[in-house]
Amino acid sequence: MSDTEADFRQRVEELVRQIPKGRVMTYGQLAALCGNARAARIVGGIAHFGDPSLPWQRVVNKQGGLASGYPGGRAGHKQVLEAEGIAVTDDYYVNIASLLWRPDDRQEKSSPQITLL
DNA sequence: CGAGTGACCGCAA
């Protein structure tokens, strides 16, 4: 397997990179889309050692709660998410029910202009 | 090369 092998982390990073602004994804979903639904923890590990330039801030757990190891703590994470246009509760929870984004969701169809970053 | 850990998830009492 050398054609589309692309290390697990590379695929995850690619997906995270494609997460549009104002949307969030769950670690489990990223892992599942990557092929290993049980590798949810790995996604978190990659988030810590992967490319810090990626919008890991848009990646939250299945409960919609912010991660704990984010630089600056959940407080900083909350600030960044709010800056992205995502509403965060005082308990550091986001409404994934409305903000959960899927790779097959064509948000560009309804958004003529994409303002990423 | 081996062992430990982790930004999680799911299930059991």
Added chain:
DNA sequence: ATTGCGGCCACTC
């Protein structure tokens, strides 16, 4: 309903 525990895979030292 809440709390606690284990498991799983990949990454790092």
